[in-house]
Amino acid sequence: MSVLPLILWFFCATASADSTSRASVPPDQTPVTLRFAGDVLLASHYEMQMWDSSGATFRSLYRLGGADATIVNLESPVTTRGKRVTKPFNFRMNPRFLSALTGGGIDIVSIANNHINDYGPRGLLDTISYLDSVGVRHVGAGRNSLEAYRPVIDTIRGREVAFLAYYGGGEAPGAGKSSPGVARRDLEQVCRDIRRLRDGGSSRYIVIILHWGTERATAPDGAQVAFAHALIDAGADAIVGHHPHVLQGIERYGRGVIAYSLGNFVFGGNDRETYNTGMFEIRLGTSGAGYAFIPVRIDRWRASILSGADSLRLIGSMRKLSSRFPKTIFTN
Secondary structure (H helix, E strand, O other), X not given: OOHHHHHHHHHHHHHHHOOOOOOOOOOOOOOEEEEEEEEEEOOOHHHHHHOOOOOHHHHHHHOOOOOOEEEEEEOOOEOOOOOOOOOOOOOOEOHHHHHHHHHOOOOEEEOOOOXXXXXXXXXXXXXXXXXXXXXXXXXXXXXXXXXXXXOEEEEEOOEEEEEEEEEOOOOOOEOOOOOOEEOEOOHHHHHHHHHHHHHHOOOOXXXXXXXXXXXXXXXXXXXXXXXXXXXXHHOOOEEEEEOOOOEOOEEEEOOEEEEOOEOEEEEOOOOOOEEEEEEEEEEEEOOEEEEEEEEEEXXXXXEEEOOXXXXXXXXXXXXXXXXXXXXXXXXX
């Protein structure tokens, strides 16, 4: 069995079972497709090995399937400047690798994470300027708190999709009224932001991106589950997480969906250049929201969709990781 029919089967099964979406139907009734991947770090080992061939990194994957919006976590500042902050691991991405993002079709990056401040405020400010210069939108950090907590709102064929991102740890400062930093993962704040978005447009599809969890843990802890459920209860439609560097399960809760960790995507923080991972897809159609997990192979830092037995094994692993939840995208 090839991987593509399996991916579509998951989408069709979940879409037909879900009639809870409150969004209006896009004028042309074409589904809106959102794709999410985990941590992207185009530095360190990646930089050493891909200096002369960055443009091929994502292109084969992201141009396959034609998502309306593709979103990843950018796990480093984009800069050649700044003062190295004292911590165990520091990363920064050379601006020349921006072509790997734009050439690969990445539309939005979350910069609310524990490495965005590795080279201080200058590194963060450079990141914002570089991303703006190539048209890659960013969410979760900014020059001040107004920018850091500002959502990215995309209108796709008449359908509004809003993205917010947060980081809750101590390795990056929270943004202040006149100081750069990240959006803090405070439950009251996040719920307030969700309600503001919902009041501004009841049919918006709201995605919350969280950099959280314990590294190498294959399951979220109880506090994460409770936090995610509270956000869905407050009006969010989808929660997408990363930071553990490994995949975790995908839960259906209420009218929403929670992908607790999408693991590493193209991640140069270690020298392991070949491994399996995945993407999470949301399709917003006339009968509601449908979901798919797309198995992916990273081979020498280049991404492609898995097929055959390897694909089936990874989907089976994700099904098992998700079985701890009462309802998942694999339930049907």
